[in-house]
Amino acid sequence: MGDATPPTREPDQADLVAAAVTAVPGVVGLHAGMFGEVATYLPGHRVAGIRTGPDDVTEVHVTLRYGSPVRDTAALVREAAAAVTGGVVDVTVEDVVAETTAP
Template sequence: MGEPDQADLIADAVTAVPGVVGLHAGMFGEVATYLPGHRVAGIRTNPDGVTEVHVTLRYGTPVRDTAARVRDAAAAVVGGVVDVTVEDVVTETSAS
């Protein structure tokens, strides 16, 4: 496998944010970036320059603050506008 794609880099940055359990592909699995050999669920880049990031957070995590950190982490990789959607909140036991 060669260099990581921008979507992979965004995913790494976002999942490193405290309180983020993981990326979320949306209700029907429609939020993803398709790359040769794999797909990055929860990240979608659009032709208009807007990047969508959909996440699952750990229960008790401040939603607005964490969403802002996710936006900042993704924007540091991609630049431009980043829209963050919190798709789910899970407890410690359901996160594993």
């Protein structure tokens, strides 16, 4: 009988960007855009809120916690993502949520 655990996979760059960005203070999570159109599609899963383009620009869409300085937090998000990608990162703050509605 074979082992029932699925094989582990190496994280994709989009997974690494997502982890780095969501670790930034003030970031509640990634945001897939108004119609869920911002995502990276990988075999077996989707990384919402991260999109890479053919021009080596990475788009990161986030939701911030109310009270977090938007420009400063966006700059930290850009730095965190650029540390992973080594390229240009565009950050869009899609939403701001109150402490009581944040996960």
